[in-house]
Amino acid sequence: MPSPSTTIRPRSAAEIGNWDYEADVVVAGYGVAGAAAAVEAARAGADVLVLERTGGWGGAAALAGGFLYLGGGTPIQKACGFEDSAENMHAFLRAAMGPGADENRLADYCTNSVEHFEWLVGCGVPFKPSFYGEPGWEPPGDDGLMYTGGENAYPFTRIATPAPRGHVPQMLDKRTGEKGGGYMLMKPLVDTAASLGVRSAYDMRVQCLVIEADGRVVGVVAKQYGKEVTVRARRGVVLATGSFAYNEEMVAQYAPRINGRPAASVEEHDGQAIRMAQALGADLAHMDATEVAIFVDPQLIVRGILVNGRGQRYVAEDTYPGRVGQLTLYQQDNEAFLVIDAEAHEEAMGRPSATPELLRPPTWVCESVAELEHEMGLPSGSLQATVAAYNDGAARGEDALLHKKPEWLRPIGSPIGAIDLRGHTGGFTLGGLRTTLDAEVVHVSGEPIPGLFAAGRSTFGLAAWGYASGISLGDSSFYGRRAGRSAAKG
Amino acid sequence: MPSPSTTIRPRSAAEIGNWDYEADVVVAGYGVAGAAAAVEAARAGADVLVLERTGGWGGAAALAGGFLYLGGGTPIQKACGFEDSAENMHAFLRAAMGPGADENRLADYCTNSVEHFEWLVGCGVPFKPSFYGEPGWEPPGDDGLMYTGGENAYPFTRIATPAPRGHVPQMLDKRTGEKGGGYMLMKPLVDTAASLGVRSAYDMRVQCLVIEADGRVVGVVAKQYGKEVTVRARRGVVLATGSFAYNEEMVAQYAPRINGRPAASVEEHDGQAIRMAQALGADLAHMDATEVAIFVDPQLIVRGILVNGRGQRYVAEDTYPGRVGQLTLYQQDNEAFLVIDAEAHEEAMGRPSATPELLRPPTWVCESVAELEHEMGLPSGSLQATVAAYNDGAARGEDALLHKKPEWLRPIGSPIGAIDLRGHTGGFTLGGLRTTLDAEVVHVSGEPIPGLFAAGRSTFGLAAWGYASGISLGDSSFYGRRAGRSAAKG
Numbered sequence: 008m009p010s011p012s013t014t015i016r017p018r019s020a021a022e023i024g025n026w027d028y029e030a031d032v033v034v035a036g037y038g039v040a041g042a043a044a045a046v047e048a049a050r051a052g053a054d055v056l057v058l059e060r061t062g063g064w065g066g067a068a069a070l071a072g073g074f075l076y077l078g079g080g081t082p083i084q085k086a087c088g089f090e091d092s093a094e095n096m097h098a099f100l101r102a103a104m105g106p107g108a109d110e111n112r113l114a115d116y117c118t119n120s121v122e123h124f125e126w127l128v129g130c131g132v133p134f135k136p137s138f139y140g141e142p143g144w145e146p147p148g149d150d151g152l153m154y155t156g157g158e159n160a161y162p163f164t165r166i167a168t169p170a171p172r173g174h175v176p177q178m179l180d181k182r183t184g185e186k187g188g189g190y191m192l193m194k195p196l197v198d199t200a201a202s203l204g205v206r207s208a209y210d211m212r213v214q215c216l217v218i219e220a221d222g223r224v225v226g227v228v229a230k231q232y233g234k235e236v237t238v239r240a241r242r243g244v245v246l247a248t249g250s251f252a253y254n255e256e257m258v259a260q261y262a263p264r265i266n267g268r269p270a271a272s273v274e275e276h277d278g279q280a281i282r283m284a285q286a287l288g289a290d291l292a293h294m295d296a297t298e299v300a301i302f303v304d305p306q307l308i309v310r311g312i313l314v315n316g317r318g319q320r321y322v323a324e325d326t327y328p329g330r331v332g333q334l335t336l337y338q339q340d341n342e343a344f345l346v347i348d349a350e351a352h353e354e355a356m357g358r359p360s361a362t363p364e365l366l367r368p369p370t371w372v373c374e375s376v377a378e379l380e381h382e383m384g385l386p387s388g389s390l391q392a393t394v395a396a397y398n399d400g401a402a403r404g405e406d407a408l409l410h411k412k413p414e415w416l417r418p419i420g421s422p423i424g425a426i427d428l429r430g431h432t433g434g435f436t437l438g439g440l441r442t443t444l445d446a447e448v449v450h451v452s453g454e455p456i457p458g459l460f461a462a463g464r465s466t467f468g469l470a471a472w473g474y475a476s477g478i479s480l481g482d483s484s485f486y487g488r489r490a491g492r493s494a495a496k497g
Numbered sequence: 498m499p500s501p502s503t504t505i506r507p508r509s510a511a512e513i514g515n516w517d518y519e520a521d522v523v524v525a526g527y528g529v530a531g532a533a534a535a536v537e538a539a540r541a542g543a544d545v546l547v548l549e550r551t552g553g554w555g556g557a558a559a560l561a562g563g564f565l566y567l568g569g570g571t572p573i574q575k576a577c578g579f580e581d582s583a584e585n586m587h588a589f590l591r592a593a594m595g596p597g598a599d600e601n602r603l604a605d606y607c608t609n610s611v612e613h614f615e616w617l618v619g620c621g622v623p624f625k626p627s628f629y630g631e632p633g634w635e636p637p638g639d640d641g642l643m644y645t646g647g648e649n650a651y652p653f654t655r656i657a658t659p660a661p662r663g664h665v666p667q668m669l670d671k672r673t674g675e676k677g678g679g680y681m682l683m684k685p686l687v688d689t690a691a692s693l694g695v696r697s698a699y700d701m702r703v704q705c706l707v708i709e710a711d712g713r714v715v716g717v718v719a720k721q722y723g724k725e726v727t728v729r730a731r732r733g734v735v736l737a738t739g740s741f742a743y744n745e746e747m748v749a750q751y752a753p754r755i756n757g758r759p760a761a762s763v764e765e766h767d768g769q770a771i772r773m774a775q776a777l778g779a780d781l782a783h784m785d786a787t788e789v790a791i792f793v794d795p796q797l798i799v800r801g802i803l804v805n806g807r808g809q810r811y812v813a814e815d816t817y818p819g820r821v822g823q824l825t826l827y828q829q830d831n832e833a834f835l836v837i838d839a840e841a842h843e844e845a846m847g848r849p850s851a852t853p854e855l856l857r858p859p860t861w862v863c864e865s866v867a868e869l870e871h872e873m874g875l876p877s878g879s880l881q882a883t884v885a886a887y888n889d890g891a892a893r894g895e896d897a898l899l900h901k902k903p904e905w906l907r908p909i910g911s912p913i914g915a916i917d918l919r920g921h922t923g924g925f926t927l928g929g930l931r932t933t934l935d936a937e938v939v940h941v942s943g944e945p946i947p948g949l950f951a952a953g954r955s956t957f958g959l960a961a962w963g964y965a966s967g968i969s970l971g972d973s974s975f976y977g978r979r980a981g982r983s984a985a986k987g
Contacts, residue, residue, distance in 0.1 A: 107753025263597025286778040292750040295785035337723040338828040
């Protein structure tokens, strides 16, 4: 029955005689969006089958640090002494996720964020009510809460009351175990799904969607161990196969700045679900948006000054390092240098860090700023003026230019060094299928495609341009649940 | 026969009894891409019908300044004393149109640029062999050649030998007539098409494509005077209806930074052709790319210094003003100020300009830089350091930071003013349907969609991110020809 060559084009249900598999709801991809969808579809009474391309569940989520961006007054925020509200969270995200972020989606997410936290806890995801306040990409231990979006740094301090919203599931001891926060998110979700009778099939690569004559999606064609199999979805199909960060052609078409530099992604993130749905006329959104990491430890960043290729500062160094990454890649042509004196460098090296491999040595070390400027190849006088202005303010405890917090201001002395960060960024794509708040995939006509739902990084999410760590696992699990519920309704 | 509600979804040819119109090649849109397609399809022996939504031909092209970006040694370049080659042109475009510009497309365009110039001349488009060397958006008179991409400014001077490539058709006297370069491009093309027997129908809004059971495009459905009509295309359909700059929803999804600020566009640029083809599974590319104008005369820009919201310079002020616009919108959060002293301002006001309405007065005037910095609300010390460094170099004829050419360097004196340019940008979208070099529309499967061709701003073009004036009329006419030839082959 399967034709020898599968393509991404939809197959007609009329051509399919016997289905190899059947379920009410078929979920493609067993990462966090797929797991959340499976749980909710099963709870709604659907018989659920998850198709996973690799040999096991987890996806990119299980390998991630595990942050979920949640707020509005979660029990963890309260236990750690932070006040927050849905409105305050929305005000921050409006400023930090745009331009172009979807107001309705942000409001939806913020309003229901505490409920989503409770849902995760109800599935068995453990959160420890302890706050980690050091600069870093993630906590080195098992603390459950951290600033992960620059909420407590300029300019966002002027827009919303700072509250940390990076919630990380309590991990096993990293020094002895191998399981991080992402695993501790995925394991309970998959266990919950299994306890609800969710079935899963591995080594299943989805190829194309199957549609009725009226356009309704009623199944998928997949390849299992190289052989084509057909999977009937009696109520709906949920696409949750991740981003297109590893599809070089799509990256070149849509997000060329991260070409050749995928990060925090898995190779399976090849955009397949996006392509399959586009072949049905599905619409896209925010395809140029990407998360961007900069590969240096925030313990160093905060103690130095970041300058661009013109020797100018451009970002408060005590902000979220992902914001530093985005501003570097998109606004500074991927050219950045961290200027830091020997004393501050040494101090940073002695601080706790979850990413000690990013505590990097200086590329250059000189006795004077003039000498360093010359060694770095910066325009004559540029770095000298920048350091002079910074030091002048730092001596008074002020950063008039970028408002780094006084606790991090200290004049830069000698010997002075710099870490070359040119090209030291990478990231994953944030754009994808356009969906409704009920996770229905939207056709370019503006109408939902019957029977087709999606969540996770194969869809556009909360971030249209900016980012905060935890947004992806956050909106993927949140809208994964919606997708499962919607698909179960059929 | 027509159903009461038309949608963007493809219609089946089997449902259509009698076609209201028929031709070998049906072209949607009578702007520059459509006109070029019509001419070449007719020359290839096809019976051609052009459907235009408005009451007459012209599109955005007829209202434009009329630049065509051409080079590699055109007769106009040679007559004006400039050397150029396809390789040199390619080297410039590679640096200026990216990141993400398509190497093969750039090579194709550069290699065939002189031939394309000859083709335009052969259609009767007049070019005067005279060079306009003043800063400006376009020549105030009828000069035929100008720098329109920053080829003669940093950083491109270090990448390719400067050559002007903005070719503008010789216009009627602007002071007496109303017809600019764009009209003088369109009129001869439309006359040529008419002489070849090309038919046209007006007030025809294309609604959706018509396909055979095998997916081949065989026609379009349009609305004419509010009534649905069907148009059969025996060999092929060419989509050439322009950009999506006026489709607010699409702009929000794909290019949110220009939301609410369309420029150099017509209201008909609503993305209809893109949507119609997406509904068939057509792929897209570079949807976030936009041209960006900054609304101030280059005679002013070049005589001052541009600073961002941190009081820092970020672009050589003697470059192409569209580059200033792009860097301002994308890299400086749409915050820019032009700092200029009274003497330079007065001098600029007395210079020739094609856009005298952009010779704007200063927003603030002060006696000292410190006072101006305060009035502008810039960080304390920031503008003072910037002006001091600029003046120091200018006194020596050097701009170490951005390499503005010595002829434009003069210390900024007192009284000193600034023009507030925050938010003073606008533009049009450069992304669209993905096409082959033969202007076939590409399905997400990677295969061309049979019978469907496209050119102009409903397709992605040469510019993936950067821009130069003339790129749009250039690649629209160039690939419009390809579309016409490909469609005539069927």
